[in-house]
Amino acid sequence: MNNISLILLLVKKRLTPLIKNPIGILISMFQPLIFLVLFGTIFSSVFSTSGFDNTSYVAYILPGILIMNALFGGIYLGMSTLDDIREGIFSRYLVAPKSNLFFIAGDLVYIFIFQMIQSFLLVVIGFFLGFKLPSGIIHPIIFLMTPALFSCIIGTISIGIAVLTKKHSTMISVMQFLSFPLIFLSSAFMPSNLLPKWISIISWINPVDWVVRASQSTFNHSLAMNYYLLIVLSLFIAVFFCKFTYDVQRKK
Numbered sequence: 001m002n003n004i005s006l007i008l009l010l011v012k013k014r015l016t017p018l019i020k021n022p023i024g025i026l027i028s029m030f031q032p033l034i035f036l037v038l039f040g041t042i043f044s045s046v047f048s049t050s051g052f053d054n055t056s057y058v059a060y061i062l063p064g065i066l067i068m069n070a071l072f073g074g075i076y077l078g079m080s081t082l083d084d085i086r087e088g089i090f091s092r093y094l095v096a097p098k099s100n101l102f103f104i105a106g107d108l109v110y111i112f113i114f115q116m117i118q119s120f121l122l123v124v125i126g127f128f129l130g131f132k133l134p135s136g137i138i139h140p141i142i143f144l145m146t147p148a149l150f151s152c153i154i155g156t157i158s159i160g161i162a163v164l165t166k167k168h169s170t171m172i173s174v175m176q177f178l179s180f181p182l183i184f185l186s187s188a189f190m191p192s193n194l195l196p197k198w199i200s201i202i203s204w205i206n207p208v209d210w211v212v213r214a215s216q217s218t219f220n221h222s223l224a225m226n227y228y229l230l231i232v233l234s235l236f237i238a239v240f241f242c243k244f245t246y247d248v249q250r251k252k
Contacts, residue, residue, distance in 0.1 A: 003098070003102050006098060006102050006106070007106045007109060009106075010102075010103065010105075010107065010109075010110070011106055011109045011113070014080065014106070014107065014110035015110060015113070018114070025114075025117060025118060025121070026121070028072075028073065028076070028118070029069050029118045029121070029122065031072065032065050032066075032068045032069040032072070032122065033122065033125065035061075035065055035068065036058070036061070036062065036122065036125065036126065036129070037125075037129070039061055040056075040057060040058035040061060040062075040126075040129050040130075056129075056130040056131070058126060058129040058130045058131050059126075059131045059132065060191075062122070062123070062131045063143070063146075063212060063215035063216050064183070064186070064188025064189055064212050064215075065126075065188075066119050066122055066146075066147040066215065067146075067147050067150060067183075067188060067208060067212050067215060068179075068183050068188065069115070069118055069122065069147065070115050070119075070147035070148065070150045070151035070154070070211075071150070071151070071154055071179055071183065071208065072175075072179060073111060073114060073118065073154075073155070074111060074151040074152070074153065074154025074155035074156075074157075074158055075154055075155075075158050075171075075174065075175045075178065075179065077107060077111050077151075077154075077155035077158050077159060078155070078158030078159050078162035078171050078174075079158075079168070079171060080107070081107075081158075081163060082162050082166065082168055082171065085162070085163075085166055090163075093246075094249055094250050100242075100243050100246035100247065100250075101239070101243060103246070104156065104159065104239060104243060104246070107159060108155065108156065108239075111148075111151050111152055112148045112149070112151070112152055114151075115147055115148040115151040116144055116148050119144045119147050119148065120144060123144070134218045134219045139218045139219070139223075140218075142218050142223065143215060143218040146211060146214055146215045146231070147211070147215065149211075149231055149232075149235065150208075150231065152235060153207075153231070153234050153235050153238045154238075156235070156238035156239055156242045157238050157241060157242070158174070159242050159245075160238075160241045160242040160244070160245040161174060161245075163245040163246060163249055164245050182206060182207070182208040183208060185199055185202050185203060185206050185208075186203050186208045186209035187203060187212055187213065187216075188208065188209075188212045207234060210227045210231065211227070211231060214227035214231060
């Protein structure tokens with residue numbers, strides 16, 4: 001089996017349960033959807049358009065909602081790895097005469113496709129609440145790809161933690177520790193100039209804020225390339241970390 005066929009086989013393995021039960025796609029994005037509908041309708045009347053560059057509060061927070069959904073999806077990717085470890089599938093990965101990168105790539109392609117589908121569905125729902133995609137062809141594509149790339153970063157880290165710890169309890173602790181603090185300590189729901197000073201300072205080193213700002217920049221004429229470079233660099237570091245965890249397990 002060549003390398004491309006191996007990656008596609010791993011992607012098919014992850015996607016098969018969703019193809020058989022597509023309602024799982026909607027269930028897994030239920031929480032971000034609730035945030036979109038509730039925050040979008042409740043706070044629109046409070047904040048109106050004051051302090052926002054977009055035509056509505058929904059249009060402002062939707063990029064942040066997509067990033068939130070990507071964060072949750074990426075974190076849960078480690079749960080699938082724990083299932084592979086429990087079922088003995090992961091042990092086969094370790095003895096296979098293939099580079100660890102191909103097994104990691106299979107999960108990354110899967111989570112990328114999965115997040116693209118969910119982002120598209122959230123955009124469709126957001127359209128009925130007043131959201132419009134960036135103009136042109138390239139910017140809408142980049143807008144949908146940005147949360148998918150972020151999910152790959154978080155998913156790769158999640159896999160690495162799962163490989164090292166092999167415990168569901170640890171993964172759950174990581175999810176609870178990372179998810180909401182990272183989201184609310186960013187400009188996902190409020191422009192940085194309206195945030196408390198201490199949150200604004202923390203957001204400078206918050207990777208979620210980098211991705212939110214990159215996503216928001218797709219509505220401008222020029223993309224925030226510095227943030228996209230940080231995203232790509234973070235992805236490379238995450239993949240290196242995940243490969244390191246695979247190598248550690250292979251040596252045992």
